[in-house]
Amino acid sequence: MPTVVFEKKGKPVLTVSAPEGGSIQDMCDDHAAPVPFSCRSACCGTCRVEILEGGENLDTPEDEELDVLDAFGQAPPKHRLACCAKLKSGGGTVRVQAVDE
Numbered sequence: 275m276p277t278v279v280f281e282k283k284g285k286p287v288l289t290v291s292a293p294e295g296g297s298i299q300d301m302c303d304d305h306a307a308p309v310p311f312s313c314r315s316a317c318c319g320t321c322r323v324e325i326l327e328g329g330e331n332l333d334t335p336e337d338e339e340l341d342v343l344d345a346f347g348q349a350p351p352k353h354r355l356a357c358c359a360k361l362k363s364g365g366g367t368v369r370v371q372a373v374d375e
């Protein structure tokens with residue numbers, strides 16, 4: 275089972291065992307993780323997260339997500355939208371933290 279570690283200022287604040295195929299947004303909703311949301315549909319970029327480790331354990335981003343990240347001058351594998359990033363089958367750990375502005 276994959277693991278998602280949510281960090282704030284480089285320190286772990288929450289570690290969650292995540293279902294395969296679940297989104298980072300699902301983990302945030304289920305466990306009150308420290309990532310802000312607004313539209314929840316790859317439109318606003320509020321839920322941008324920095325991938326600190328384990329980006330290879332996330333599915334490939336779709337065009338909508340890439341367009342929003344590009345508007346902020348960011349791109350995978352270093353950045354993703356929590357509302358879009360889904361965990362691959364298999365396992366592994368993904369470490370993320372919300373993008374501070």
